[in-house]
Amino acid sequence: MISKNAHRFLVSVGLALALSQTSAVGNEPPPLQEVAAHERQATDSSDNLETERSDYKNRLNESLQTFLTHITFRGHFTTDKKDSENELPKQDEYSITSANHVSGDYWLLTSRIQYRDIDVTLPVPVMIRWAETTPVITLKEVSLPGMGTFSSRVLIHKNRYAGTWQHDDVGGHLFGTLNKNEAFSDIPTK
Secondary structure, eight states: OOHHHHHHHHHHHOOOHHOOOOOTOOOOOOOOHHHHHHHHHHHHHHHHHHHHHHHHHHHHHHHHHHHHEEEEEEEEEOOSSOOOOSOEEEEEEEEEEEEEEEEEEEEOOOOEEETTEEEEEEEEEEEEEEEETTTEEEEEEEEEETTEEEEEEEEBBBBBEHHHEEETEEEEEEEEEEEESSSSSSOOOO
């Protein structure tokens, strides 16, 4: 993806080269009005492409916000601590009561966390980035009161999730299904 400034620069360089070649063979350079019109057309085209991309990402975010509100992630997790390779995956469950897109890639997921003897609902700041039409939830070194520091990368595909997690010095994998009456497949097309 080329920025607007880079696009304008490339158009200007192309025009300068074209002008220098026409002067070299004795032809008159195009009038300045034509050059300005060509630059405006290239800029408008670039602006339209940026607007289309932005509109598409907004539609993706709106669909995801609706989908993640009142959803339960129900599945299993593994640990990669020493001597755990023979352990079976353990069950776990996470509920999100609301998902709010803050801006850019930043979201606030109000989540019910049940961990050992803790059962609390609190807002968790995350980043959600898109791999095409697949959302990837990123929790990056977030400290949760009374629980420790957590990191994770979790992708959502249809009605399933999978990823990795880290809690202080212990980590592992997590995977399961999304408990909702629909799958995340009502994705707007370009």
